[in-house]
Amino acid sequence: xxxxxxxxxxxFYDFANSAFTTxxxxxxxxxYFVKSVVIGDPGYGEMLWGRAVAISMTLVAISAPIFxxxxxxxRAKKRFLFINCYLTIIFTxxxxxxxxxxxxxxxxxxxxxxxxxxxxxxxxxxxxxxxxRKEDIGKTSGYGWAWGYVGGLVSLVSSLILxxxxxxxxxxxxxxxxxxxxxxxxxxxxxxxxxxxxxxxTNYFRVAYQRIRFSLLNVRKLSELYRYLISxxxxxSGIYTVILFAAIYGINRFGMSMQDMIIYFIFAQFSxxxxxxxxxxxxxxxxxxxxxxxxxxxxILVVVWAFFCRSSLEYYCVGFVAGLAIGSxxxxxRTMLSILTPKDKQAEFFGFYTLTGRLSSIFGPLLYGTxxxxxxxxxxxxxxxxxxxxxGWLILNSVKLDKGISDANLLLHNNQ
Numbered sequence: 001x002x003x004x005x006x007x008x009x010x011x012f013y014d015f016a017n018s019a020f021t022t023x024x025x026x027x028x029x030x031x032y033f034v035k036s037v038v039i040g041d042p043g044y045g046e047m048l049w050g051r052a053v054a055i056s057m058t059l060v061a062i063s064a065p066i067f068x069x070x071x072x073x074x075r076a077k078k079r080f081l082f083i084n085c086y087l088t089i090i091f092t093x094x095x096x097x098x099x100x101x102x103x104x105x106x107x108x109x110x111x112x113x114x115x116x117x118x119x120x121x122x123x124x125x126x127x128x129x130x131x132x133r134k135e136d137i138g139k140t141s142g143y144g145w146a147w148g149y150v151g152g153l154v155s156l157v158s159s160l161i162l163x164x165x166x167x168x169x170x171x172x173x174x175x176x177x178x179x180x181x182x183x184x185x186x187x188x189x190x191x192x193x194x195x196x197x198x199x200x201x202t203n204y205f206r207v208a209y210q211r212i213r214f215s216l217l218n219v220r221k222l223s224e225l226y227r228y229l230i231s232x233x234x235x236x237s238g239i240y241t242v243i244l245f246a247a248i249y250g251i252n253r254f255g256m257s258m259q260d261m262i263i264y265f266i267f268a269q270f271s272x273x274x275x276x277x278x279x280x281x282x283x284x285x286x287x288x289x290x291x292x293x294x295x296x297x298x299x300i301l302v303v304v305w306a307f308f309c310r311s312s313l314e315y316y317c318v319g320f321v322a323g324l325a326i327g328s329x330x331x332x333x334r335t336m337l338s339i340l341t342p343k344d345k346q347a348e349f350f351g352f353y354t355l356t357g358r359l360s361s362i363f364g365p366l367l368y369g370t371x372x373x374x375x376x377x378x379x380x381x382x383x384x385x386x387x388x389x390x391x392g393w394l395i396l397n398s399v400k401l402d403k404g405i406s407d408a409n410l411l412l413h414n415n416q
Contacts, residue, residue, distance in 0.1 A: 009191030050369025235392025
């Protein structure tokens with residue numbers, strides 16, 4: 001693999017934007033919104049947080065195919081990446097002004113920031129085949145993913161240092177994350193070069209519709225891939241929801257502090273790296289489906305254990321095991337898609353896979369928040385997620401891996 005400034009610049013965007021996922025979505029702002037901003041009935045904050053996430057991800061799911069068409073048919077990927085990145089920076093920083101009782105303001109600012117963050121990733125992902133050779137795409141993507149973990153750890157440690165100074169400084173974390181994204185994305189905007197291909201005039205809405213229709217028709221020709229994508233959409237909804245509510249659950253259930261939850265996620269970051277390595281080895285020794293099936297069984301264990309968990313110390317252990325599961329399930333999910341997809345349609349189906357992932361992130365948060373509010377119990381809300389993991393696990397078990405690989409190779413041969 002040949003390292004270039006464009007590749008390094010591209011990877012630095014992963015380092016920069018991982019701070020948003022880690023601190024705003026997963027750890028600090030999610031807990032701050034539910035605990036300090038929303039004051040109401042038990043479960044009311046969880047319901048509003050779930051709705052805020054669902055609204056933002058619905059907007060992303062609607063707009064992503066259109067943005068994908070823009071990325072492919074224009075020569076303005078870098079410009080649109082810049083616009084959405086700075087939309088995220090500005091509205092993340094403005095979260096500083098959200099105080100107790102500012103529920104609507106807190107939701108609107110987050111929805112816009114999260115929309116900008118996910119929209120920017122459409123253009124960020126579109127650069128990958130342009131900056132590296134076809135045979136190096138997997139390695140480049142993996143290095144970017146790993147560098148993103150480092151960025152997440154840096155943001156966690158920085159937030160922990162600030163909170164150790166004073167718990168009242170929690171609101172200062174939000175502009176600090178905006179600054180983190182601003183500073184490290186500069187490397188991207190200076191070093192990442194865009195290939196200046198001619199721009200094509202087209203109706204982006206029509207292109208987006210045609211792509212989705214074309215992908216759906218092709219997926220139906222590959223029964224095992226189709227079954228796998230249904231499985232992925234279901235179990236990924238559970239994974240995303242656990243990530244989204246883990247900090248809120250620890251604070252509300254066990255009285256853990258924001259500092260405790262940051263340390264909790266630092267441990268989870270390390271165990272997720274370990275999980276990626278461990279289950280990668282299992283996938284090599286058996287196959288990727290068996291490795292993924294095992295990781296979903298661990299997710300079922302995590303949900304049941306979180307329901308019965310009785311102390312903050314025990315919850316740290318739950319977090320460590322969840323880290324093993326998330327590292328393995330994310331890596332193996334992409335690998336599973338890759339081997340079930342004809343080589344000449346990888347880009348098309350990875351785009352559809354991304355859209356499926358965004359759609360799946362709508363349902364879990366809505367279910368969790370609704371159950372938390374109407375039952376008044378976050379324990380039953382977390383247990384409800386077992387539906388996603390068991391259903392996804394059952395459908396995944398029905399996927400015939402050998403047949404799926406054979407079907408993909410046959411379609412590739414017929415297309416040549």
